[in-house]
Amino acid sequence: MKAVVLLSGGLDSTTVLAIARSEGYECHTLTFDYGQRHRIELERARVVSSRLGAVRHVAVRLDLSAFGGSALTDDIAVPKDGVGVGIPVTYVPARNTVFLSVALGWAEVLGAQDIFIGVNALDYSGYPDCRPEFIAAFEQMANLATKAGVEGKRFRVRTPLIEMTKAQIIRTGQELGVDYALTSSCYDPASDGTPCGVCDSCRLRAKGFAEAGLVDPLGR
Amino acid sequence: MKAVVLLSGGLDSTTVLAIARSEGYECHTLTFDYGQRHRIELERARVVSSRLGAVRHVAVRLDLSAFGGSALTDDIAVPKDGVGVGIPVTYVPARNTVFLSVALGWAEVLGAQDIFIGVNALDYSGYPDCRPEFIAAFEQMANLATKAGVEGKRFRVRTPLIEMTKAQIIRTGQELGVDYALTSSCYDPASDGTPCGVCDSCRLRAKGFAEAGLVDPLGR
Numbered sequence: 001m002k003a004v005v006l007l008s009g010g011l012d013s014t015t016v017l018a019i020a021r022s023e024g025y026e027c028h029t030l031t032f033d034y035g036q037r038h039r040i041e042l043e044r045a046r047v048v049s050s051r052l053g054a055v056r057h058v059a060v061r062l063d064l065s066a067f068g069g070s071a072l073t074d075d076i077a078v079p080k081d082g083v084g085v086g087i088p089v090t091y092v093p094a095r096n097t098v099f100l101s102v103a104l105g106w107a108e109v110l111g112a113q114d115i116f117i118g119v120n121a122l123d124y125s126g127y128p129d130c131r132p133e134f135i136a137a138f139e140q141m142a143n144l145a146t147k148a149g150v151e152g153k154r155f156r157v158r159t160p161l162i163e164m165t166k167a168q169i170i171r172t173g174q175e176l177g178v179d180y181a182l183t184s185s186c187y188d189p190a191s192d193g194t195p196c197g198v199c200d201s202c203r204l205r206a207k208g209f210a211e212a213g214l215v216d217p218l219g220r
Numbered sequence: 221m222k223a224v225v226l227l228s229g230g231l232d233s234t235t236v237l238a239i240a241r242s243e244g245y246e247c248h249t250l251t252f253d254y255g256q257r258h259r260i261e262l263e264r265a266r267v268v269s270s271r272l273g274a275v276r277h278v279a280v281r282l283d284l285s286a287f288g289g290s291a292l293t294d295d296i297a298v299p300k301d302g303v304g305v306g307i308p309v310t311y312v313p314a315r316n317t318v319f320l321s322v323a324l325g326w327a328e329v330l331g332a333q334d335i336f337i338g339v340n341a342l343d344y345s346g347y348p349d350c351r352p353e354f355i356a357a358f359e360q361m362a363n364l365a366t367k368a369g370v371e372g373k374r375f376r377v378r379t380p381l382i383e384m385t386k387a388q389i390i391r392t393g394q395e396l397g398v399d400y401a402l403t404s405s406c407y408d409p410a411s412d413g414t415p416c417g418v419c420d421s422c423r424l425r426a427k428g429f430a431e432a433g434l435v436d437p438l439g440r
Contacts, residue, residue, distance in 0.1 A: 062282045067326045094325035097365045101321040105314035106287045134364040141357035145317045145349045 002026045002112035003158070004103045005054065009044030011183045011205060012118035012161055015173040017052050019160045020116045022176055027054040028110060030103055033061045034095070040193040044184045051182060060102060067093070096129035100138055100157065107155065108146050116158045122165055135159055166208025174214065181217035222246045222332035223378070224323045225274065229264030231403045231425060232338035232381055235393040237272050239380045240336045242396055247274040248330060250323055253281045254315070260413045264404045271402060280322060287313070316349035320358055320377065327375065328366050336378045342385055355379055386428025394434065401437035 003025040007013045020027050031045040042059060049057040096119065103115045119130040128134065135157050142157070143149035161169050173180065185205045186195035195202050195218060209216040223245040227233045240247050251265040262279060269277035316339065323335045339350040348354065355377050362377070363369035381389050393400065405425045406415035415422050415438060429436040 058286050060283060060286060062322075063280060064322070064325060066278050066280060067329045093328040093367070094321055094362075094365055097361070098318070098321040098325060101314055101318040102282075102284070105284060105318060108313040109287045128367055128370045129365045131364070134361070137357070137361035137364050141317070141354070141361045142314075144351065144354040144357045145314055147313070147348055150348045 001114070002028065002110050003114040003116055004107045004110065004112055005029045005116040006099050006103055006118070007031055007045045007049055007057075008118075009041045009048055009183060010118075010185045010201075011173070011180060011208075012120060012169060014048050014052070014178055014180070014183045015169050015176075016116050016118040016160060017048065017054065018173055018176040018178045020158070021053055025114065027052075028106065028112070029054040029057045030106060031057070031059045032099060032102075033059055034064045040184045040189055044182060048182050051179070058106070062098065062102070064095075064098070094129070096127075096134070097138070104142050104146065104155065108148050113153055114156050114158050116160070118161050119159050120161045120169070121163065132159075132162060135162070165211065166204055167211035170208050170212040170214060174212075179217070221334070222248065222330050223334040223336055224327045224330065224332055225249045225336040226319050226323055226338070227251055227265045227269055227277075228338075229261045229268055229403060230338075230405045230421075231393070231400060231428075232340060232389060234268050234272070234398055234400070234403045235389050235396075236336050236338040236380060237268065237274065238393055238396040238398045240378070241272055245334065248326065248332070249274045249277045250326060251277070251279045252319060252322075253279055254284045260404045260409050264402060268402050271399070278326070282318065282322070284315075284318070314349070316347075316354070317358070324362050324366065324375065328368050333373055334376050334378050336380070338381050339379050340381045340384065340389070342383065352379075352382060355382070385431065386424055387431035390428050390432040390434060394432075399437070
């Protein structure tokens with residue numbers, strides 16, 4: 001049984017890959033080079049994919065930075081003063097929509113019906129495209145968009161983390177043997193990959209390890 | 221009033237741009253370099269965008285050929301023996317889904333609520349992602365996917381050609397002053413851009429000009 005797994009090389013998507021593998025899927029991992037400032041992700045994704053036994057890894061170049069609009073691709077400063085309310089400036093417009101659409105195209109070519117994505121509705125940092133109602137609407141659209149859908153094959157967008165806290169995600173990965181030293185979560189790491197420790201993503205990761213009663217192997 | 225217009229440089233999308241301009245939109249045109257074999261499209265799109273008065277043209281590189289699966293990007297032969305029934309091998313998996321998703325991201329950054337696309341449900345050559353039910357599902361998903369949607373702004377996917385015959389499209393463009401000599405429709409043109417005359421797209425174009433009682437300035 002084949003699946004396409006969206007893999008950023010971060011903690012969440014790495015855990016998702018471990019879950020898909022534990023369910024017996026033949027995993028095809030997909031990473032985007034979308035002009036993100038945290039380039040270390042791309043290398044981590046490749047390493048994680050191989051270590052967790054995916055059969056193929058593809059990095060697709062899609063330069064959304066031509067449009068601007070996000071602190072993750074532009075010169076807008078990444079906030080370092082704590083997780084705020086509302087939609088943060090690190091939001092990349094329509095990012096999950098674009099990622100899922102490309103994954104859908106690959107799934108159709110592979111004959112895969114399952115697409116895994118590590119969205120999370122609790123610790124989700126305020127992104128609208130991480131909510132269950134978005135995922136449901138995407139599935140409905142996907143089944144109208146494709147040759148496979150027309151022929152009666154149903155695509156599923158699998159979101160195993162959607163109701164988990166960060167602590168639950170980390171415990172799940174730990175049970176499945178994930179080495180979180182391989183992952184990168186920081187929005188603004190140093191050139192050697194050392195996390196800043198103070199962006200939203202670093203704060204959520206630290207809180208998650210603390211609540212899980214575990215030590216982050218990245219040492220923050 | 222801003223709009224994002226998906227523009228391939230073909231007859232349909234060029235007519236759509238003319239329609240959007242005639243409605244008074246400030247048009248931002250978007251073309252994809254998705255590894256298509258008919259590279260002439262990219263150049264035509266740039267010229268058409270400028271001639272029809274769009275304010276900005278962006279070509280986004282997105283290499284879907286890494287996945288394979290279509291005669292438009294792979295070594296699968298483009299059929300030349302007439303328009304058949306069912307979904308043809310020139311179908312690019314999830315193409316309109318991907319194109320609309322990227323357009324959605326740009327629309328959100330621009331503060332545009334309208335995305336124009338030249339899909340057509342009559343002469344549509346058998347692609348599932350050209351049907352009105354797909355467009356409606358995409359709109360619903362888009363309004364759940366985005367910050368703008370969450371804040372109550374409604375995205376519209378505008379499909380002015382969806383119920384038109386090819387002849388009606390050509391007559392509409394003619395009335396708006398479109399110079400169809402600028403456009404390229406062929407799936408497999410010669411290196412100088414000369415259309416093959418026998419692929420599905422060339423056949424539909426020829427039939428359209430014949431039914432409109434007009435002469436194709438490309439001379440086929």
